[in-house]
Amino acid sequence: MIASRFAVACALLFGAAIVGAAPASATGTDGACPEGGGVTVVVDFGDLGPGPVVRCAAGTPANGIAALREAGIEVAGSQKYGLAVACRLNGLPGPDVESCAGMPSATAYWSYWHAPAGGSWTSSQEGAQTAKPAPGGFEGWAFARPKSANDLPAPPRVAPARQAATPAPAPGGTEGGSFPWGLVIGAVVIVLVGGAGIVVARRRRAQ
Structure with missing residues (x-):
């Protein structure tokens, strides 16, 4: 017994x-994707408050909206156009800035960008629901507040560059939080x- x-x-x-x-x-991982390891998503909140977010969406997301979601970024579209218009990312901007009823204001909206790793940001010529992210590339979002509708938005303030790889800990090591306590x-x-x-x-x- x-x-x-x-x-x-x-x-x-x-x-x-x-x-x-x-x-x-969890969905997505913090930091830029390793080479050949997915699509890196950069979100620059501008003057909305939080600092820029850089996350990795593994695999090959079907479009820009899928890349956001697979990187762990919450995205909400407008009431009229749905996800054809990305109105809020991680809940921002709030309703005091944008109602998300239709098209965003020409002086307060999310601009959408692409870049190869180590290259330069280029404004997207397609909407995020139809644009296909380049494998291993960078997807950028920056909240724009131009003074007039004729002013061009600025790209994300985070360069589309991969972080230096850190060596993996030796098997059985106790470094970091990997030790099986x-x-x-x-x-x-x-x-x-x-x-x-x-x-x-x-x-x-x-x-």
């Missing part, structure tokens, strides 16, 4: 340790429970 209870306790604790060590899943703690608890079970069993036999 003691042995069976001990086995069940070990299984439960070991399972909890594995669950605690599992990484959380959950497994270690679970193993220690299992040993302690096992030792306690043996002590109890010996005492009962002695009686």
Whole structure:
């Protein structure tokens, strides 16, 4: 009876340790994509408040809107035109700036850009719902507030360049957050429970 209870306790604790060590899943990853690893999405919020966001959409997104979503950027279209017009990115601008009822204001809107890695930003000649991102390229969005409808928008303030690759940690290393602390703690608890079970069993036999 003691042995069976001990086995069940070990299984439960070991399972909890594995669950605690599992990484959380998320859409997209922070930073520029590695070479050949997807499409990098840059969002420059301008004077809306947050700093620029750079995220990687793995694979080959079907269009500019898909690249935003697969990079983990929330996108909302206008009530009249849907996602043919990207009105809000990550909830910005708010309704005090843009109602998103139809076309955005000519003096407050998201401008859409493309660039090859290490190249220069070019204003998109297509809408994001039909434009096909270049594999390994950069997709840029910048919130524009030109003084008049005739002023050209500025590109994102983040250059379309890949970050320097960092060497991978050696197998079994403890660098960063990759060390499986959950497994270690679970193993220690299992040993302690096992030792306690043996002590109890010996005492009962002695009686």
